Amino acid sequence: MCLSGITKRLTYFSVLLIWACVVQLNHAGAEEEHHSTYQEPPISxxxxxxxxxxxxxPIAVPGRSELGWGHNExxxxxxxxxxxEGLQPQPSASRRTLIRRLSYDLTGLPxxxxxxxxxxxxxxxxxxEALVERLLASPRYGERWAQHWLDLARFAETDGFEHDKLRANAWQYRDWVIQALNNDMxxxxxxxxxxxxxxIYPNQESARIATGFCTSGPDMPDINLLDERRHTVLNEMTSTIGEVFLGLxxxxxxxxxxxxxxxxxADFYRLRAIFEPSLKLKKNVSLTTLEEQLPYExxxxxxxxxxxxxxxPELSPGVLRVASPEDYMFQPEGTSHTAGYRTAFAAWLVSPENPLTARVIVNRVWQHHFGTGLVNSPSDFGVMGSAPTNQPLLDWLAKSLIDQxxxxxxxxxxxxxxxxxxxxSYLPTDATSPQRAAWQxxxxxxxxxxLLSRFPRQRLDGEAVRDAMLLASGSLNEKRGGPGIRPPLPQELVGTLLKNQWNVTQDTTExxxxxxxxxARRNLIFPTxxxxxxxxxxxxxxxRNESTTAPQSLQxxxxxxxxxxxxxxxxxxxSIEKEPIRQIDLAFLRTLGREPVAQERDExxxxxxxxxxxxDTADPLTHLGLALFNANEFLYID
Known part of the structure; x- marks a missing residue:
C-alpha cells in the first residue's frame, strides 16, 4: 500500500476516533447536566x-377638548x-366614505x-349609529372578524410538512369562532x-371543538419518534398561547x-406542563382537539x-411569575374527569391577577380598525416590544372591556x-385654508x-378583495358553515401538490x-x-405583511x-340597466362605492x-369592470 493510502486510512480512523470521543463527552456532559440543579433566576x-x-x-378621562371636538371618551x-404634539384632528369624512369604511371594517364586504x-x-x-348596529348584527360580522382570529390561531385544514394530510373536522373550529363572535360571546x-x-363543559361538543385553537398548529403525524412529535407540538402550542393571549x-x-x-x-415548561396531560397522540392520526388522560403518570x-x-429538573404546572402577584399560587381543582390544570390556567388568564389579557385583545381590535395597534408589536408586550402611543387610552379601553x-x-x-x-384619510378638495394648514x-x-391626526388609509386583504369581486358581480353565495370548499386552481399550481390534494368541489355554486x-391548505395558499x-x-x-409587487397586478x-x-x-x-351611461355609473357604484365624476364618465x-x-375587442363593460377591479380606489379603504 502506498504512503498516501496509509495516510488516508489513518486520517479516516482518526476522524472516527475523534467523533466517538465527542459523542462520549457529549453524553457525559448531558448526564452531568441532567443531574445538575437548574438555577431559575429570580424576578427583580x-x-x-x-x-x-x-x-x-381606573383611568381618569381627560376633560372635553378645547376645540369642542369629539363624541366619546x-x-x-x-x-x-x-x-x-401641537396637532389638530380633522373634520368628519363624507357619508359615502364612512359607509364603505364601516362595511368593509365590520363585515369584510362593500x-x-x-x-x-x-x-x-x-x-x-x-x-x-343605526348603520353601526345593523352591521354588528349581521352574520357577516363574524365571518369577517373570525379571519383575524384564525390568523392568530394558525388555522388550516391540513397538517403541513411533506404530506400535508387532511384534518377532516378542522373546519368545525373555524365555524365555532364565527358563531362565537356573531353571538358576542x-x-x-x-x-x-x-x-x-x-x-369546563364535559358534555358540550361545541366546547370540545373550541379547544381546536390549541391544536391548530402544524404537525407531523407520521414521524417515527412519538416523543419528538409530542415535544414539538407542546412547545409550539405553548409558544402560541403565550403570544396570542398574553402578548409575550x-x-x-x-x-x-x-x-x-x-x-x-422553567416558566416556559411550567406553562407547558398544564397541557401535557391533554395531548393524546397516535401515529398517523391528525390532532384535532385536546383530550385529557386520567390518571396521568x-x-x-x-x-x-x-x-x-x-x-x-422535575417541575409542576404553573403560570408566568412576572405576570402574577408575588404571592400568587397556582391551585387547580381536580374532579372525577380532570386534574383541572387548564381550567385553572384559563381562569388566571382572565382574572384580575393577570394584567395582560385585556390589554392584548383591546390592542388587537384597535389594530384592525386603524391598521396599527396602540402597541405596534401586538404579540410582544415585553421589553423589546413597542411602547404604547397612548397608554392611558389603552388601559382605559382594557378596563372598560372588563367592566362591560x-x-x-x-x-x-x-x-x-x-x-x-x-x-x-385625505384632504377634501373643498377644504378651507385653516383645514389645509392643519392637514399639512x-x-x-x-x-x-x-397618533390619529387623520384616519390611516388601509389596503384590503386578499379575502376582502375576492369577496368584493363576488358581490360586485352578483354571484356571491352566502351559504354559511361546513367543510372548506375548493374552487378551481391553475393547473400549474395543482401540479405542485400530491395527488388528490385539491379535488375541486363538484357543486359549482359552492x-x-x-x-x-x-x-385552507397549509402547503398552498389560494392565489388571490x-x-x-x-x-x-x-x-x-x-x-399581515403589506407588500406592493408586480404579481399582484398580474393576478x-x-x-x-x-x-x-x-x-x-x-x-x-x-340585465338591470339598458342605458350605457347608467351602466357605467352602476359599475363604479358596485366597485368604488361612488358614481364616476364627469371626466371619468366621458373617458x-x-x-x-x-x-x-x-x-377584436372584448365586451367594453367587461373591460371597465376589469379596470375598476385593478384601481387603487378599489383596493384601498379611505
Missing amino acids: PSERQHWAYQPLR IDAFIAQRLKR PTPAEIEAFVGDSSETAY PYDEFVRQQIAGDE QIGCAQCHDHKYDAISQ RKSHVMIRGDFHREG GWSLKKLHRQIVLSTTYRQP KAIAGDPDAR HTRRSIYVF FAALDRPSANVSCPV LLNSSFSLEMATQMADDIR VHKFWQAHANDP
Missing part, C-alpha cells in the same frame, strides 16, 4: 415595573395626545348601491373555552432563559437546551362611534398617522362562497390570497377569476364608442 422589582405587567386601574384621549343611497339620503342624527368565555372547554414571546424561553424578558426556561421537566432527549362584561361588540361600537374613527401640520408631525370558507400577503398558517400571525388583471367576475358583473348590470364612454364595432 425593576423587571416587575415594566408597563405591561402593571395592574389595570376615546376622542378625549386622542385630543389630549394630539394637543401635546355596501351595495342601494345601501349607499339609503345612508347618504338619511339626514337623521341617528343614521350613523364574552371574550373571557371565548378564552376559557379555547383553553379548557372540554374540562415566551417561546424564546424553551431552550434558555429569555434574554430580555423576565421569563425563565408522566412527570414534567425542564428540557435542557430544549432537547427532548435531555430531561432536567368583556363584550367585543361593545368595544367595536366605542371605537367606530368615535369622532377619531370618522376622520378622513398633521402630515409633518404625524407622518404615519400613528365556488363563489365567501373566502373564509375556501379550503397569496398575491395579497395572506400569511402561512405555520405560525401565529398578528400583523388581478390576468387571472381567469378576475375575468370571470368582470364578465358576470357586466352581464348582471346589463369610458369615448372608449366604448371607439371600440363599438371592433370585433
Whole structure:
C-alpha cells in the first residue's frame, strides 16, 4: 500500500476516533447536566415595573377638548395626545366614505348601491349609529372578524410538512369562532373555552371543538419518534398561547432563559406542563382537539437546551411569575374527569391577577380598525416590544372591556362611534385654508398617522378583495358553515401538490362562497390570497405583511377569476340597466362605492364608442369592470 493510502486510512480512523470521543463527552456532559440543579433566576422589582405587567386601574378621562371636538371618551384621549404634539384632528369624512369604511371594517364586504343611497339620503342624527348596529348584527360580522382570529390561531385544514394530510373536522373550529363572535360571546368565555372547554363543559361538543385553537398548529403525524412529535407540538402550542393571549414571546424561553424578558426556561415548561396531560397522540392520526388522560403518570421537566432527549429538573404546572402577584399560587381543582390544570390556567388568564389579557385583545381590535395597534408589536408586550402611543387610552379601553362584561361588540361600537374613527384619510378638495394648514401640520408631525391626526388609509386583504369581486358581480353565495370548499386552481399550481390534494368541489355554486370558507391548505395558499400577503398558517400571525409587487397586478388583471367576475358583473348590470351611461355609473357604484365624476364618465364612454364595432375587442363593460377591479380606489379603504 502506498504512503498516501496509509495516510488516508489513518486520517479516516482518526476522524472516527475523534467523533466517538465527542459523542462520549457529549453524553457525559448531558448526564452531568441532567443531574445538575437548574438555577431559575429570580424576578427583580425593576423587571416587575415594566408597563405591561402593571395592574389595570381606573383611568381618569381627560376633560372635553378645547376645540369642542369629539363624541366619546376615546376622542378625549386622542385630543389630549394630539394637543401635546401641537396637532389638530380633522373634520368628519363624507357619508359615502364612512359607509364603505364601516362595511368593509365590520363585515369584510362593500355596501351595495342601494345601501349607499339609503345612508347618504338619511339626514337623521341617528343614521350613523343605526348603520353601526345593523352591521354588528349581521352574520357577516363574524365571518369577517373570525379571519383575524384564525390568523392568530394558525388555522388550516391540513397538517403541513411533506404530506400535508387532511384534518377532516378542522373546519368545525373555524365555524365555532364565527358563531362565537356573531353571538358576542364574552371574550373571557371565548378564552376559557379555547383553553379548557372540554374540562369546563364535559358534555358540550361545541366546547370540545373550541379547544381546536390549541391544536391548530402544524404537525407531523407520521414521524417515527412519538416523543419528538409530542415535544414539538407542546412547545409550539405553548409558544402560541403565550403570544396570542398574553402578548409575550415566551417561546424564546424553551431552550434558555429569555434574554430580555423576565421569563425563565422553567416558566416556559411550567406553562407547558398544564397541557401535557391533554395531548393524546397516535401515529398517523391528525390532532384535532385536546383530550385529557386520567390518571396521568408522566412527570414534567425542564428540557435542557430544549432537547427532548435531555430531561432536567422535575417541575409542576404553573403560570408566568412576572405576570402574577408575588404571592400568587397556582391551585387547580381536580374532579372525577380532570386534574383541572387548564381550567385553572384559563381562569388566571382572565382574572384580575393577570394584567395582560385585556390589554392584548383591546390592542388587537384597535389594530384592525386603524391598521396599527396602540402597541405596534401586538404579540410582544415585553421589553423589546413597542411602547404604547397612548397608554392611558389603552388601559382605559382594557378596563372598560372588563367592566362591560368583556363584550367585543361593545368595544367595536366605542371605537367606530368615535369622532377619531370618522376622520378622513385625505384632504377634501373643498377644504378651507385653516383645514389645509392643519392637514399639512398633521402630515409633518404625524407622518404615519400613528397618533390619529387623520384616519390611516388601509389596503384590503386578499379575502376582502375576492369577496368584493363576488358581490360586485352578483354571484356571491352566502351559504354559511361546513367543510372548506375548493374552487378551481391553475393547473400549474395543482401540479405542485400530491395527488388528490385539491379535488375541486363538484357543486359549482359552492365556488363563489365567501373566502373564509375556501379550503385552507397549509402547503398552498389560494392565489388571490397569496398575491395579497395572506400569511402561512405555520405560525401565529398578528400583523399581515403589506407588500406592493408586480404579481399582484398580474393576478388581478390576468387571472381567469378576475375575468370571470368582470364578465358576470357586466352581464348582471346589463340585465338591470339598458342605458350605457347608467351602466357605467352602476359599475363604479358596485366597485368604488361612488358614481364616476364627469371626466371619468366621458373617458369610458369615448372608449366604448371607439371600440363599438371592433370585433377584436372584448365586451367594453367587461373591460371597465376589469379596470375598476385593478384601481387603487378599489383596493384601498379611505
